[in-house]
Amino acid sequence: MAYSEKVIDHYNNPRNVGSLDKNDPGVGTGIVGAPECGDVMKLQIRVDEGVIVDAKFKTFGCGSAIASSSLATEWLKGRTVNEAMQIKNTDIVNELHLPPVKIHCSVLAEDAIKAALEDYRKKHGEQAGTREPAAMERKH
Amino acid sequence: MGEAWLCPACGAIQPLPDAPDAPGAIDDFACLGFPRHLQLDERLLAERFHERSRLVHPDFFQTKSERERALSLEVSARVNRAYRTLRDPIERMGALIRLETGQREIAAKAPADLVEEIFELQELRERAREQPGDPQLRERLKMEQGALRQRLAELDKELQQLSARWDRAVDGGGADKPALIAAMRDRLSGRQYLINTIDDITITLEGRSDAKDRRH
Secondary structure, rough: OOOHHHHHHHHOOOOOOOOOOOOOOOOOEEEEEEEEOOOEEEEEEEEEEEEEEEEEEEEEEHHHHHHHHHHHHHHHHEEHHHHHHOOOOHHHHHHHOOOOOHHHHHHHHHHHHHHHHHHHHHHHOOOOOOOHHHHHHHHH | OOHHHEEEOOOOOOOOOOOOOOOOOOOOOOOOOOOOOOOOOOOHHHHHHHHHHHOOOOOHHHHHHHHHHHHHHHHHHHHHHHHHHHHHHHHHHHHEEEEEEEEOOOOOOOOOHHHHHHHHHHHHHHHHOOOOOOHHHHHHHHHHHHHHHHHHHHHHHHHHHHHHHHHHHHHHOOOOHHHHHHHHHHHHHHHHHHHHHHHHHHHHOOOOOOOOOOOO
């Protein structure tokens, strides 16, 4: 199966590989996996004043899973928490031209984003999607 | 059931309603004349398979009409497929889950703590790959792999218990059927994850590099 050029680029030069301190209150961590293929993905965000200022990932899996999470970290930076909630796996599929058999890799990346946002919101005592965190943060 | 494939009046082979959602569709269990049980006697299973294969075998239809010849091929293939699926207890459970849920995907979402654990094991593998000469890392990997194998064995025992409970539920009415199916799905997902990780560790211990996409 041939990978698209964009997948190969992310695979060879993954952006934002690494990790953030998961105990830091400003950091949200999402670890998700796909039992069928055994892939695991960790995605972390650092939030400052409701805006994602940094994102890191580490993925053990195929090229498409690595590319999907690499792309996700690129997209996350600079977005507000609520904007980040809007990222859909189909956006990743379109950007990377993933074939049907690789769509589950993009689903995994979306799950990782959601899990990281959820973790961040939990640390701040909110339910996902119920409050506008940007406004919340600024009141502090 | 097997007799229903042949016309009682003239002995001509009859078509099989095979589409999974067709009314009266024949599932793998019905195809070999079993209720949707998970604990099947292997000998009886093989016996039924041979019996039914003989009944519809294309060799016996060579002198029959073109329609009957085609049907005997079709029905034989169906019987073979049913046997292949039912013969393996895990495949059998997968078939049951598909039938009961109407969904193609068997895997449920992996439990969060298991995913985290596997992530840590993958990091350990990475370290072992980067320092192939480190005996301590090798030992730890072996130990972790042993622990995973132990868990796999326990999981298989649990699956056997679930199978027995399922069969009782089928015989005595479907009181807690959906809960049992959900439990089986959950265990099967965890099982697949354990197997994949055990294999991954073997690859590292043998000093091979990961074949990308081997599972896709």
